[in-house]
Amino acid sequence: MLSGLIIGLALAVAAPAFAADLPVSVQKRRAEPQQQSRQTNSKSKWSGGQLGGSNGVSSVNNNFVDPGAYVCPAAYPFGVSCFETPFSFNRHPLSYTVGPFLGYRWQFGDTVFGVEADWSWKRAESSALQVLPTVCFDAACLTSRSDTKFGSVRQNWDASLRLRYGLLVTPDTLVYGTAGLAVGNISGSFTYVGALTQTTIIPSFPPVITPGSTATASASWSDTRVGGTAGVGVETALWDNWKARIEYRYTDFGSYTKTVAVNTVCVAPTGCSAPSSSATINLRESFHTIRVGIGFDF
Numbered sequence: 001m002l003s004g005l006i007i008g009l010a011l012a013v014a015a016p017a018f019a020a021d022l023p024v025s026v027q028k029r030r031a032e033p034q035q036q037s038r039q040t041n042s043k044s045k046w047s048g049g050q051l052g053g054s055n056g057v058s059s060v061n062n063n064f065v066d067p068g069a070y071v072c073p074a075a076y077p078f079g080v081s082c083f084e085t086p087f088s089f090n091r092h093p094l095s096y097t098v099g100p101f102l103g104y105r106w107q108f109g110d111t112v113f114g115v116e117a118d119w120s121w122k123r124a125e126s127s128a129l130q131v132l133p134t135v136c137f138d139a140a141c142l143t144s145r146s147d148t149k150f151g152s153v154r155q156n157w158d159a160s161l162r163l164r165y166g167l168l169v170t171p172d173t174l175v176y177g178t179a180g181l182a183v184g185n186i187s188g189s190f191t192y193v194g195a196l197t198q199t200t201i202i203p204s205f206p207p208v209i210t211p212g213s214t215a216t217a218s219a220s221w222s223d224t225r226v227g228g229t230a231g232v233g234v235e236t237a238l239w240d241n242w243k244a245r246i247e248y249r250y251t252d253f254g255s256y257t258k259t260v261a262v263n264t265v266c267v268a269p270t271g272c273s274a275p276s277s278s279a280t281i282n283l284r285e286s287f288h289t290i291r292v293g294i295g296f297d298f
Contacts, residue, residue, distance in 0.1 A: 054293025
């Protein structure tokens, strides 16, 4: 009987301690999934859609070369004693650029893969006017030519569809590379006026200057060009679902040509030697851009 009483008292004393230990163990087990959930949420915050905008500056390469616009007197064959006046320019204007972007990303551990599209406004124009001194075809400059050439090229809006691949250097900072297809609008113009004259020396003063053959050209164009773009950037979390980025990209639309008709009118007293029928404008367009932006994850 005494032994039963002792066992009962021992159970009565041990029961509260056992009961106190039980909730602590349960609490720990319940806390672990919550902690794991918070860690999972932290790791997956780079997955999902993103909408935002960016702005920056573009350094544009506008390269313009004209061969083919000339007029030669009948007695002076082209390429032998009559030559075209060279005309070209290569300028690098700066332009402010701004526009939206939309993308989607997938996170795999510390790696983030995504696809993104953007559109940007810019206005980067280059032009040149060339008014040349009189070109003489003989020692006394009795047969001569005047040349005036003007050319312009302007890069307008551009857009891209790109892949993005990056690594998380910290849970909140992504370093990435991006490359893909680029589309852009490029416009330009070209004008040429060439005129021959014949000077006749007579006993009485002054000499008689007679207009001769002429060549003229005038055209403008606006094209949508397709090219490629590639660059690198850094993106970092700010607060809630907002992220900021800074990015550099190079975009190249390649080399291409525009053909402009040249209207040559051959008249006496100069006549024409192998008159030009068209001018071929050689263009090469590309640009560098540094932009900063902010995006909202959804």
